[in-house]
Amino acid sequence: MSATSVINLSREIETIRIPTGEKIVLGSGTPVVITQDLGGTYTVAVQGQSGLYRILNKDADAIGKPVETYSTPDGHGDAPVNEQAVWDQLRTCYDPEIPVNIVDLGLIYSMEIKPQDAGGNSVEVKMTLTAPGCGMGPSIASDAQSKILSVPGVTEARVDLVWDPPWSAERISPEGKSKLGMA
Numbered sequence: 001m002s003a004t005s006v007i008n009l010s011r012e013i014e015t016i017r018i019p020t021g022e023k024i025v026l027g028s029g030t031p032v033v034i035t036q037d038l039g040g041t042y043t044v045a046v047q048g049q050s051g052l053y054r055i056l057n058k059d060a061d062a063i064g065k066p067v068e069t070y071s072t073p074d075g076h077g078d079a080p081v082n083e084q085a086v087w088d089q090l091r092t093c094y095d096p097e098i099p100v101n102i103v104d105l106g107l108i109y110s111m112e113i114k115p116q117d118a119g120g121n122s123v124e125v126k127m128t129l130t131a132p133g134c135g136m137g138p139s140i141a142s143d144a145q146s147k148i149l150s151v152p153g154v155t156e157a158r159v160d161l162v163w164d165p166p167w168s169a170e171r172i173s174p175e176g177k178s179k180l181g182m183a
């Protein structure tokens with residue numbers, strides 16, 4: 001790590017160890033280097049340690065980055081849901097080790113919008129991971145869920161991890177393959 005790229009955490013934060021998904025607290029002053037900055041989350045390496053850690057958007061200020069707001073718009077409960085807006089939000093979610101969003105990576109198997117009897121709309125997503133043993137699944141699914149909930153008209157969101165059919169590189173979009181140098 002070069003001295004110019006090292007950032008000392010301004011405060012203690014809870015991170016997620018990659019790929020286990022284990023929650024780890026890094027103390028104030030811990031030296032880190034950002035290895036990926038996509039979709040409002042950050043993957044960092046800790047100087048003097050092996051492994052990578054994910055810093056969530058809510059703690060971006062600890063590395064000198066702005067905290068992005070994904071809030072539910074007021075008075076949106078009965079509005080129709082723009083399906084493209086849901087897909088656009090899913091395209092802001094990234095695997096912390098791969099610089100391709102979860103849609104172009106082929107991790108989203110289905111997305112369904114269901115009007116609710118009491119008003120509002122529920123969005124149900126089925127997604128997978130590139131490897132069944134990856135501990136980052138709950139973190140990625142939670143990120144997707146919170147971003148879906150920011151879409152006008154969405155009052156509920158559920159993101160389920162599924163393993164059938166198994167993911168393969170053939171599911172990656174042409175855009176994703178291009179970013180990965182596979183095209």
